[in-house]
Amino acid sequence: MTSEPKSTTPAPARAGRREWTALGVLMLPLLLVSMDVSVLYFAVPAISADLRPSGTQQLWIFDIYAFVLAGLLMTMGSLGDRIGHRRLLLIGAVAFGAASLTAAYANSAETLIAARAVLGVGGATLMPSTVAMLRAMFTDPGQRAKAIGLWSGVMTAGIALGSVMSGVLVEFFWWGSVFLVNLPAMALLLVLGPLLLPESRTAHHGRFDLLSVPLSMAAVLPVIYGLKEIPSEGWNVRYVVSITVGLLFAALFVHRQRTAAAPMISPALFRGRGFAPSVALNLLSAFGVMGSAYFTTQYLQSVLGKSALEAALWALLPSVPIGAAAPAAAALVSRGVPRAHVVTVGFAVASAGFGVLSLAGTDSMAVVLTAGAILAVGSVVVMSQIMDLALGTVPVERAGTASSLMETSSEFGGAMGMAVLGSVGAAVYRHDVPASAPDAARETLGGALAVAERVPGLAAAAREAFTSGMQGAAIAGAVVLAGAAVLAALTLRRAEPGERACQTPDEPSTLSPSGV
DSSP states (O other): OOOOOOOOOOOOOOOOHHHHHHHHHHHHHHHHHHHTTTTTTTTHHHHHHHHOOOHHHHHHHHHHHHHHHHHHHHHHHHHHHHHOHHHHHHHHHHHHHHHHHHHHTOOSHHHHHHHHHHHHHHHHHHHHHHHHHHHHHOOSHHHHHHHHHHHHHHHHHHHHHHHHHHHHHHHHSOTTHHHHTHHHHHHHHHHHHHHHOOEEEESSOOOOOTTHHHHHHHHHHHHHHHHHHHHHHOSOHHHHHHHHHHHHHHHHHHHHHHHOSSOSSOGGGGGSTTHHHHHHHHHHHHHHHHHHHHHHHHIIIIISOOOHHHHHHHHTGGGTTHHHHHHHHHHHHHTTOOHHHHHHHHHHHHHHHHHHHTTOOTTOHHHHHHHHHHHHHHHHHHHHHHHHHHHHTSOGGGHHHHHHHHHHHHHHHHHHHHHHHHHHHHHHHHHHSOTTSOHHHHHOHHHHHHSGGGSTTHHHHHHHHHHHHHHHHHHHHHHHHHHHHHHHHHHSTTOOTTOOOOOOTTOOEEEETTOO
16 A cells, blocks of 8 residues: 655745734835825925926926836836845835935926936836735745735825825925925835845846837836826827827837847746736726726815815725725635635625716715725725735746736726726716806816806806716726626636746746845
8 A cells, every 4th residue: 555645845934023024114115105196186286386387397297206107117127036126125215215305305397307207216116126025025825915915905095195195294394295204214114124125036037128128118108198198188189199109119019028038028927827817907906996086086176175185084084994805805815715706706896886986976975985995995805816816826036027017007007997987977077068168168077167157057067967977987987897807707717826836947036134
């Protein structure tokens, strides 16, 4: 009688106090980078009064950070895989801190725009590095899922907190203070990072593909720009051309990755079971989050008449349940519930949030906030689980590239959500607003409110038309996320929750506390 040979595969090492403390250190840059997306919401009027930027300069002050961040994510993710994520994280922290100091004391619009651009460069180094190091520190699937749940919650909370913090700081200090708050956190990261964070990188790799850097930026930036402008400006020819040009460069970028000897984005990543579906589903989740936010922020201010700070404070309420959503999802998966089921239910919950939003009237703040909470819970469940799945299907030495692809898909999804749902809402608005209204009033609710004093009854009619447009967009969003639920059920059935990608023999990874 022969006995079956026992498996010699060692169990993944469990993280201890050092790793969990290091995770807390990693949350600092993540929180600040996500907050910087929205930190200028209430500082722009004070900046305009002090620096007197032109209209174009004001737009660039606000948008340059997100554009540079989106354009460089893939480059920095791949670079971190090669030179080490801790090294790149600390370099990014220095750049982020220096740019924050420059921005705080900028004496011209040009200086502030340049500082915001460098902040975008720093942010692009920090975001994929935090995820890659998380992947390296937490090799146990259950612990990694919990850590990613915390990561997702902090990132989502940071976006919501950024606008509120901006309003409070500008109220009691001056506009530069919204940048100075970055300095203590970056200083703490520079002190504790070398002590607590391990280094991880690919031990052997080919020459860095410099040509892929401009190709990736030329693919990402025109598409993001066109999609972000369409909701406010409509389907203008130049925005359609911008998207088309970006897609052409995207095709060139993909061809380069498939043919280069040492590509920036290894095509082998997409052979991991579950990775490609994760990227697509992440895009759809971001589509819903940003598409809904486009309407709810305007609804609170322009329909209900809340001040900007009041609207930001009320908008924090839907973020409260987020803290429990990701850990609950991770617990379900760790107890044997198939990940495909959890993600499918998450999309269904988010779709139901859009359904609730479609019921809102012109005086329905409770309905809108409830809808936002339901949608946020479903979305965080989805994002945390598919990020965990994506990282679990790639080797540690490719975690930076994988996370940068996931984050780039979020940028695309968010821009698409605002463009598509914003266009649906705008079409309904133009159909419902009185035909006798001035041209400006027929374009946007803001335009209608600006001339409402001269046209009796216009304000109420425009608010009603905007609410109808939000209802139409919510129905469209519910349909898209319901379709995403079906897609998740079909594509994730074969993706094992704890699956680990095979490490290619020519790319051994290094992982050490000292970074040697």
